[in-house]
Amino acid sequence: MAYSKMATLYDRLMIDAPYDDWVAVIQEVINSYSNRQVNSIVDFGCGTGVITRKLTVQGYDLTGIDISEDMLELAKKETDPSLSISWLHQDITKLNNIPYMDMAISCCDVVNYIVNPSNLAEFFNSIYRSLNNNGLFLFDVHSLLHIEENYINNTFADVTDAAAYIWFCQPGDREGEMIHELTFFEEDQSGKYERYTETHHQRTFSVEFYKKLLFNSGFNNIQVFADFSFENKINVEEGERIFFLAGKND
Numbered sequence: 001m002a003y004s005k006m007a008t009l010y011d012r013l014m015i016d017a018p019y020d021d022w023v024a025v026i027q028e029v030i031n032s033y034s035n036r037q038v039n040s041i042v043d044f045g046c047g048t049g050v051i052t053r054k055l056t057v058q059g060y061d062l063t064g065i066d067i068s069e070d071m072l073e074l075a076k077k078e079t080d081p082s083l084s085i086s087w088l089h090q091d092i093t094k095l096n097n098i099p100y101m102d103m104a105i106s107c108c109d110v111v112n113y114i115v116n117p118s119n120l121a122e123f124f125n126s127i128y129r130s131l132n133n134n135g136l137f138l139f140d141v142h143s144l145l146h147i148e149e150n151y152i153n154n155t156f157a158d159v160t161d162a163a164a165y166i167w168f169c170q171p172g173d174r175e176g177e178m179i180h181e182l183t184f185f186e187e188d189q190s191g192k193y194e195r196y197t198e199t200h201h202q203r204t205f206s207v208e209f210y211k212k213l214l215f216n217s218g219f220n221n222i223q224v225f226a227d228f229s230f231e232n233k234i235n236v237e238e239g240e241r242i243f244f245l246a247g248k249n250d
Contacts, residue, residue: 017050017108018228019050019051019054020054021228022051022107022108022140022228023051023054023055023058024228025138025228025230025243026041026051026055026103026105026138027058028230029136029138029230029245030103030136032230033136033247035134036102036134036135036136036247037102037134038060038102038103038136039060039061039102040060040061040062040063040099040100040101040102040103040132041055041060041061041062041063041101041102041103041104041105042062042063042064042065042098042099042101042103042104042105042130043055043062043063043064043065043105043106043107044065044092044104044105044106044110044127044139045065045066045067045092045106045107045108045110045111045113046064046065046066046071046072046075046087047066047068047071047075047108048071048074048075048078049064049072049074049075049076049078049079049085049087051105051107051108052064052075052085053078053079053080053083053085056083056084056085057083061084062085062086063085063086063087063088063098063099063101064085064086064087064088065087065088065089065090065092065095065098066087066088066089066090067089067090067091067092069089072087072089075087086099092106092110092114092123093114093116093119093120093122093123094122095123095126095130098126098130099130100130100131100132101130101131101132101135102131102132102134102135102136103131103135103136103137103138104127104130104131104135104136104137104138104139105137105138105139106138106139106140107139107140108140109140109141109142109202109241110139111123111139111140111141112141112142112202112203112204113200113201113202114203115177115201115202115203117205117209117213120205120213121213121216121217124137124213124214124216124217124219125217127217128217128218128219128248131248132248133248133249134247134248134249135247135248136245136246136247136248137214137219137244137245137246137247137248138243138244138245138246139243139244140241140242140243140244141204141205141210141241141242141244142202142204142240142241142242143204143226143236143237143238143239143240143241143242144175144176144204144205144206144237145237145238145240146239146240146241147176147178147204150240151169151178152169152170152171152178153169153170153171154169155167155168155169156169161187162186162187163184163185163186163187164184164185164193165182165183165184165185166182166183167180167181167182167183168180168181168182169181172201172203174203176203176204176205176206177201177202177203178201178202178203179199179200179201180199180200180201180202181197181199182197182198182199182200183195183196183197184196184197184198206237207224207236207237207242210244211224211244214244214246218248219246219247219248220246220247220248220249221246221247221249222244222245222246222247223244223245223246224236224242224243224244224245225242225243225245226238226239226240226241226242226243227239227240227241228241228243
């Protein structure tokens with residue numbers, strides 16, 4: 001299971017991740033739609049809850065959902081008891097009994113883990129059904145260009161005193177598909193290193209395909225921008241990280 005054993009290393013490996021940039025984009029979107037009251041936010045694929053906690057501190061009512069029980073357990077441990085956050089263990093492609101919300105977010109290419117178009121469509125349908133009237137849905141994915149030029153057939157590695165990883169990215173059989181083969185080495189209490197592996201499967205689609213699925217789910221006012229800039233709406237296919245913002249108007 002992806003993000004099981006890796007969960008203990010995740011925050012250390014992601015120490016340089018631009019979490020504050022994601023939070024800034026979310027806040028910018030909310031401020032841009034001042035006519036849409038946003039109090040409750042559900043974070044789909046919340047992982048260890050870094051973004052979830054940052055938004056809670058800003059005064060929003062947060063629910064975090066993730067498929068990995070190990071990641072959720074770490075999220076709970078890292079959460080100050082004074083913060084009231086609901087943590088739910090669910091597969092986002094098979095959502096049920098999720099709370100109604102003013103805004104849905106899915107950050108850090110979580111949506112790229114939904115590789116089957118029918119599962120992706122059902123995810124969008126579930127979000128739409130659970131959004132309150134005038135609700136907002138914001139998510140990001142890797143662009144096709146970014147995957148082809150910077151991921152596929154490349155190897156990545158990092159070494160610290162306590163841990164190391166080697167990451168091979170292989171192409172899948174379909175456009176925009178990639179298989180990540182990760183090998184980790186983590187120091188245990190005796191000073192020895194334990195080795196373990198995980199496989200991650202991701203796929204991205206064209207901007208138009210995502211827009212089509214969102215529209216079919218009932219969303220309108222679909223906007224697309226790139227690389228953490230709400231103003232960067234030109235040539236989004238050339239960006240590395242593509243953001244989609246969709247609204248629900250009943």
